[in-house]
Each structure stands twice: as structure tokens, then as C-alpha cells.
Amino acid sequence: MPPVSLTAFLNTRCPGWQSRSVDVVNRRLHHLGRHQISFNHRNRGPVTGIIQLVDASPYDSVFWFGRENRWLTVADYFLIRYGETVDGRVRRIAYVHNVYDEDEEVEEPSLFPIEFLSISA
Numbered sequence: 669m670p671p672v673s674l675t676a677f678l679n680t681r682c683p684g685w686q687s688r689s690v691d692v693v694n695r696r697l698h699h700l701g702r703h704q705i706s707f708n709h710r711n712r713g714p715v716t717g718i719i720q721l722v723d724a725s726p727y728d729s730v731f732w733f734g735r736e737n738r739w740l741t742v743a744d745y746f747l748i749r750y751g752e753t754v755d756g757r758v759r760r761i762a763y764v765h766n767v768y769d770e771d772e773e774v775e776e777p778s779l780f781p782i783e784f785l786s787i788s789a
Contacts, residue, residue: 671706671786674719674762678782681789690723690760697721698765704788705764707780709750717764719787726754726761726781742779754781 678685682696697719704714722729726742733740742761743754762785763777 669789671704671714671788674782674785674787675758677787677789685721686758686760690721694720702766706786706788707784708786709746709752709784714788715764717766719762719785720765721760721762721782722779723760725756725759726779727756729761729779731779742781746781746784752784755783758782 678693681700682688682693685693700718702716702718704716705719706714726746729742730739731742731745732738733745740748743756746752746754758781760782761779762782763779765777
């Protein structure tokens with residue numbers, strides 16, 4: 669089955685995800701288990717893991733961007749790095765828990781705007 673947008677996956681597999689407690693949604697996603705996740709914004713093979721959500725806007729979530737020695741919001745990073753504008757209406761962001769790359773090495777979790785992820789359901 670081809671990948672679907674994370675939004676479509678959430679709408680069908682966890683109805684009401686936008687208004688439910690993020691803890692309840694994450695428990696549902698954990699129950700659904702590991703999936704292949706694709707990144708729509710960059711050329712990279714899919715990774716396998718469990719999608720988890722954070723109850724925060726990509727415009728308010730900041731992280732240390734070591735390459736430039738500065739704090740950036742997730743939204744600003746996507747504009748600077750990929751030239752992509754993040755949808756400000758979605759008030760949650762995602763990360764992939766228990767991620768393994770092609771070499772089966774554990775990766776550090778990163779935050780992603782929901783609209784930039786696809787999932788093989």
C-alpha cells in the first residue's frame with residue numbers, strides 16, 4: 669500500500685485526533701505500532717518507528733540549531749533549510765519514536781510539522 673499523508677492516517681486511524689488529549693492520541697498511535705515513515709520535504713528513505721505527537725505549534729517550538737549556533741522554531745527551520753512554509757493552523761507537531769535508519773542505528777528524535785510526513789498504513 670502506498671504511503672498516505674500523516675493527516676489522512678490520523679483522521680482514519682485516530683478520529684478526532686486534533687481535539688483529543690495528546691496523551692490519548694499517543695497511546696493509540698503506540699497501540700498501532702511501528703510504521704514506515706517518509707519525509708516529504710527531503711530526499712531520504714523511509715524510517716521505521718512509532719509516530720508520536722507533541723501538543724505545541726511549530727511556530728512556538730524551538731530547538732538549538734548547532735550548525736548556526738542559534739535557537740530556531742521548527743517553522744523557521746523549515747523555511748530556512750527547505751524553503752517550505754508550515755501550516756500554522758495545525759497546533760501539534762510530530763516526532764518518530766524508536767526510529768531506525770537503513771543501517772538499523774538509533775537516531776535522535778526530531779520534530780516535524782505534521783504535513784511533511786507520510787506513513788505506510
